[in-house]
Amino acid sequence: MSHLLELRDRLLRAVLVVLVAFLVLFPFGNDIYHFIAEPLMAVMPEGTSMIATKVASPFLTPFKLSLIAAVFVSMPYLLYQLWGFIAPGLYAHEKKMAMPLLASSVVLFYLGATFAYYVVFPLVFRFFTSVTPEGVAVMTDISEYLDFVLTLFFAFGLAFEIPIATILLVWMGMTTPAKLAAKRPFVVVGVFVIGMLLTPPDIISQTLLALPMWVLFEAGIIFSRFFVREEEEEDDAETEEESSPVDASPVVASVATPPVHAQAADDDDEEFKPLSDEEMEAELDRLEAELDEEETVWHSEPDEIKENNEQDPVDRKLERINRLREDMDFDAARKLLYEVLVEGNDEQVVVARNILSQLDD
Template sequence: MTDNAAPDIEQPFMSHLLELRDRLLRAVLVVLVIFLGLFPFGNDIYHFIAEPLMAVLPEGTSMIATKVASPFLTPFKLSLIAAVFFAMPYLLYQLWGFVAPGLYAHEKRMAMPLLASSVALFYLGAAFAYYVVFPLVFKFFTSVTPEGVAVMTDISEYLDFVLTLFFAFGLAFEIPIATILLVWMGMTSPEKLASKRPYVIVGAFVIGMFLTPPDVISQTLLALPMWVLFEAGIIFSRFFVRNRDEQEDEEEESDYTDVQAGASVATAPVHAGKQEDEEPFTPLSDEEMEAELDRLEAELDEEQATWHEEPDEEEEPAAEDPVDRKLQRINRLREDMDFDAARKLLYEVLVEGNDEQVVVARNILSQLDD
């Protein structure tokens, strides 16, 4: 029995591992193909990346290579990183294809726009660094060069410098996505985030100090967009929270309608024989409600007491009514103030219970609604 069940449990896990392997192989293959296409143009790509610095270098100066293998390894490294950079949409698509089957429908609707927006924002951050930050930073560096010092930057050092800035600004531009995710997961709210604005501004400058070179210009150029993007994240998170609340209300209404329909079907035979001129349903008072619950608990206690006695050879202990157990649990949930769980059990009692149990459940629901 155990031997037959083991393959059923292990098979889904192995299928997930095989799918993960296939997607990783596809991702590596795409990066490799793009790299092979970009490597012959590695020097041209490096010239494009170095253009902001070359434009502000004094006449008669140029970049240098201080290591023997730098003229080859630096374009090689840049081509590989550029291949990953250009393949990022496909890599994220493979990640999405692996994760999506395990998500709910509303999570898929939320995740897909965020995934596309995160890619676009990362590219936007890299473009902002290249076209806005690099010219200002390099112009500042060359303008403060001491007299008698020739600016001749090593190509490998320059590549590490610009890659750090690309990563810093690309990551900083993901702030709206992080803000929306925090609000969506219920960890905070737009109002709480807005109240922490002074701390966020100070934190943006501190992060800019750590992620950028030690100069005020690049630090400020990173901190200000982070602050603006934080404000944008608050604005968009309000929109997503409103949509989420509306969707949850619709789902709750749908669940309530389904349960009420089931309750109507279950109680239809009971009400079929009633006269049309019968008085409408009137809720019990609090005292009558408590007395009814005490009566049900007393009956259950008597049944449980008989279980411990030795049953006759021909008699068996009476089975416990599961609906009464649910009513007991509902009473405990009301005492614990867990009204949502109590409602769910009450809907089940409306479908499964007898006349008395249905009356008790309807009275409890009316009390909860009040």
């Protein structure tokens, strides 16, 4: 419930900011529309002007433009509210990566809209007016024009987000810079297809959208390579920290390094020969008989004598190892055997090494 309340508060703040921006911009709606229409007005033939074919268009078109401009201007604050809601659920490395991407995505969207207004619009409108058939007056409807330019603004703003999308794909492990570079021919064809779908049916606007998308794709590959290099360096540093035996406990060390002790035992007893199965069984039976005898004495003696005749802990481990073998729990048996190799006497070590050899076979 607390998350829902926070989401509600942030949505209300976002709506309030957009409403305030709209109230500030609405009185200047006609001026804003004149600014948006300037690229077309500059290339229209003399004696022509834009028209309104619907009754409510002179009011609704500036109203719609003011509302969209309010959202456009408030976008940094809206994204800040979004970031404030999702940031507590992110890890430190995710926050480190997400904040620059969020800020750069806003800047790139604004750059895409600016590129469309100052570069694409003059060329496209000059082309449209130059190919007008003879006897046809260019008198564009204001609502149709607004829909047209908003489509281009959105298309170019979205196209300029390609570097962000590329870096995110590499960051999530879905692809690599090398794989993206290998797909370059398909990308070139794809950006021209996208330009054809998102722009008006003319080769100029299609090309003006496809070429920046291609350049931004190459920029995304370059930046993602730097990012991957940085990630590899961090992974190497983490691996070195994990491999350092700073937190290793004595028990873990004794269990994790049995081959060293086993090798030391081999050096001390070069003439060691494994027992046969019959000899091994006889040795185990002897140990069990001794343990049973000790238990009988243990139960028959007073408490003070029991404390003096306490069973050898290594023999207890060997007894437990035998039970683990019967239960087929070989991993636990091996761990106890490694401890016996370190703690036991010569006889106990010989028994443990024979059991290990049987487990290995």
